[in-house]
Amino acid sequence: xxxxxxxxxxxxxxxxxxxxxxxxxxxxxxxxxxxxxxxxxxxxxxxxxxxxxxxxxxxxxxxxxxxxxxxxxxxxxxxxxxxxxxxxxxxxxxxxxxxxxxxxxxxxxxxxx
Amino acid sequence: xxxxxxxxxxxxxxxxxxxxxxxxxxxxxxxxxxxxxxxxxxxxxxxxxxxxxxxxxxxxxxxxxxxxxxxxxxxxxxxxxxxxxxxxxxxxxxxxxxxxxxxxxxxxxxxxxx
Numbered sequence: 001x002x003x004x005x006x007x008x009x010x011x012x013x014x015x016x017x018x019x020x021x022x023x024x025x026x027x028x029x030x031x032x033x034x035x036x037x038x039x040x041x042x043x044x045x046x047x048x049x050x051x052x053x054x055x056x057x058x059x060x061x062x063x064x065x066x067x068x069x070x071x072x073x074x075x076x077x078x079x080x081x082x083x084x085x086x087x088x089x090x091x092x093x094x095x096x097x098x099x100x101x102x103x104x105x106x107x108x109x110x111x112x113x
Numbered sequence: 114x115x116x117x118x119x120x121x122x123x124x125x126x127x128x129x130x131x132x133x134x135x136x137x138x139x140x141x142x143x144x145x146x147x148x149x150x151x152x153x154x155x156x157x158x159x160x161x162x163x164x165x166x167x168x169x170x171x172x173x174x175x176x177x178x179x180x181x182x183x184x185x186x187x188x189x190x191x192x193x194x195x196x197x198x199x200x201x202x203x204x205x206x207x208x209x210x211x212x213x214x215x216x217x218x219x220x221x222x223x224x225x226x227x
Binding site: 008032092102 | 119155223
């Protein structure tokens with residue numbers, strides 16, 4: 001079992017829809033959680049960064065972490081065709097030896113005009 | 114452009130050849146990371162530097178792989194005697210030493226081994 005699990009999709013939604021992307025993780029030492037967006041043949045771009053449990057909102061994006069269930073979510077409101085990309089969740093521990101990010105497989109999202 | 118840069122962006126080589134990739138991090142970042150990403154997978158950690166010291170290596174980093182960061186600025190990743198299984202996107206990221214340690218990624222070097 002991978003430490004971070006993510007449904008690879010693909011996920012296709014109409015423009016304007018609310019998108020929900022999810023990951024689960026198994027390592028209780030993970031404290032920091034990120035969402036990256038990756039366009040085809042490009043490097044990952046940081047979207048959201050959260051520490052421990054709770055919600056964080058940035059414009060149309062909301063990241064949610066529930067440490068009790070080891071569940072990470074990203075919501076995209078009023079989705080746009082430009083949101084079409086692969087979304088990667090990632091987790092990180094703390095302390096020495098924990099600087100690496102552990103990624104899910106990524107979910108490929110298409111927003112249809 | 115003040116982001117992470119990588120060179121070359123694409124590399125095609127024949128099996129058995131050596132290849133070297135370069136990464137230039139964001140200038141004030143003293144941590145530098147290498148990841149590998151294969152098709153349909155998320156990036157997987159390879160190694161990381163704090164300044165010029167290589168502090169952690171993944172077991173994915175076989176003896177054919179070597180990374181350096183000689184002056185604590187740019188880094189190189191060399192793969193010797195390339196194999197077809199080395200075909201992947203090689204990603205570099207950098208971060209500050211701060212509690213959040215946000216990692217910013219470069220555009221990647223796409224390697225194809227024939």
